[in-house]
Amino acid sequence: MTVNSDVLTKFVGPKNMDKIQTIVQRRKLSKTFPTLSQQQLDGDNSYIEQMLDVLQLSAINLWNPESADDINKFKVISNSIVDLIQILPLPVGEFQKINRLILLITYGYLGDNWEAVRRLLIEREKELIVDSNTGEWAERVFKSIYMAIFYLIRRKSWDDLSRAISTINNLRLQQKQYEKSYLEANKDCAVARAFELASLYHVAKSVELIGTYHLKGQPIDILELLDFQFENAIKYAEKGNIVSLDLMERMLQPTFKKMVENCV
Numbered sequence: 001m002t003v004n005s006d007v008l009t010k011f012v013g014p015k016n017m018d019k020i021q022t023i024v025q026r027r028k029l030s031k032t033f034p035t036l037s038q039q040q041l042d043g044d045n046s047y048i049e050q051m052l053d054v055l056q057l058s059a060i061n062l063w064n065p066e067s068a069d070d071i072n073k074f075k076v077i078s079n080s081i082v083d084l085i086q087i088l089p090l091p092v093g094e095f096q097k098i099n100r101l102i103l104l105i106t107y108g109y110l111g112d113n114w115e116a117v118r119r120l121l122i123e124r125e126k127e128l129i130v131d132s133n134t135g136e137w138a139e140r141v142f143k144s145i146y147m148a149i150f151y152l153i154r155r156k157s158w159d160d161l162s163r164a165i166s167t168i169n170n171l172r173l174q175q176k177q178y179e180k181s182y183l184e185a186n187k188d189c190a191v192a193r194a195f196e197l198a199s200l201y202h203v204a205k206s207v208e209l210i211g212t213y214h215l216k217g218q219p220i221d222i223l224e225l226l227d228f229q230f231e232n233a234i235k236y237a238e239k240g241n242i243v244s245l246d247l248m249e250r251m252l253q254p255t256f257k258k259m260v261e262n263c264v
Contacts, residue, residue: 012051012054012055016051016054019047020048020051020084023044023047023048023087024083024087026044045088045089048084048087048088049088051084052081052084052085052088055077055080055081055084056081056103058077059074059077059078059081059107062074062077064254074110074111075110075111075112076111077107077111078107078108078110078111078113079107079111079113081103081104081107081111082104082107082108082111082113082116082117085100085103085104086104086116086120088100090127090128094130094143095139095142097128097130098130098142098143098146099244099248101128101146101150102146102149102248102251102252103251104117104120105117105149105153105255106251106252106255109255109258109259109262110254110255110258114153114258114262117153118153118154118155121150121153121154122154122156125154128150129147129150130143130146130147131143132144132146132147132167136182136185137174137178137179137181137182137197138182138193138196138197138200140171140174140178141171141197141200141201141204142200144167144168144170144171144204145168145200145203145204145207147167148163148164148165148167148168148204148207148208148211149164149207151163151164151167151211152164152207152210152211152214152259155214158215161211161214161215162211162215164207164208164210164211165208165211165212165215168204168205168207168208168211169208171204179197182197183197191240192240192241192242194240195236195237195239195240195242196236196237196240196242196245198232198236199232199233199234199235199236199237199240199242199245199249200233200245202229202230202232202233202236203229203230203233203249203252205229206225206226206229206230206233206252206256207256209222209225209226209229210222210226210256210259210260213260213263214259214263222260223257223260226253226256226257226260227253230249230250230252230253230256233249234246234249234250234253237249
């Protein structure tokens with residue numbers, strides 16, 4: 001793992017940069033000489049989590065960079081986020097794990113480092129696969145979207161693209177079985193739940209569009225269709241006041257468009 005210290009120091013400060021470099025080197029050594037105590041590992045992990053928050057805020061402040069200097073800074077920050085995520089243990093909870101991996105995927109693609117992301121998905125696939133057939137309906141939809149994205153990026157063969165599309169198609173089959181009872185289970189939250197589902201359905205459609213485009217080169221107006229899906233996804237997330245979903249979708253929109261560009 002490498003960290004561009006010249007640019008990154010401006011965002012985290014020299015002391016934090018030194019500590020990051022120390023932790024990185026310590027992690028490299030620990031692979032050969034596993035002498036780090038659990039207390040030391042936990043302390044390092046907590047610190048890296050804090051630095052990730054700092055870097056994400058810096059990346060958001062540079063979102064949609066236009067100048068060559070800002071584009072370079074954004075790429076450095078994005079690649080540093082990817083590097084730091086890779087030395088952290090995966091969160092235990094499925095929801096937290098998926099959010100962490102979507103973060104990795106997003107900054108990997110936007111930082112032009114998608115090969116590292118794909119390699120990680122292949123090398124650690126057993127840890128990264130989740131069961132999308134458990135949980136309440138919204139949870140199933142969310143996990144299915146993640147698994148479809150996982151297949152799109154892992155892409156061991158053309159079969160993975162078909163798996164991504166099938167995963168989304170299966171949601172449509174399950175929708176009649178689970179959606180109504182999910183919305184009626186809690187009348188007080190029915191409207192918020194409906195907005196959440198509407199938002200997730202648009203993201204699911206965008207994943208299906210990407211998979212179809214990779215397989216068939218269609219539809220031709222893929223970028224416009226992706227913008228349409230994400231504009232609606234974000235609109236419903238905002239109406240439901242679902243901040244985490246809103247942010248995730250704003251990050252996935254340029255990521256998916258980058259996937260299209262990489263496919264051309």
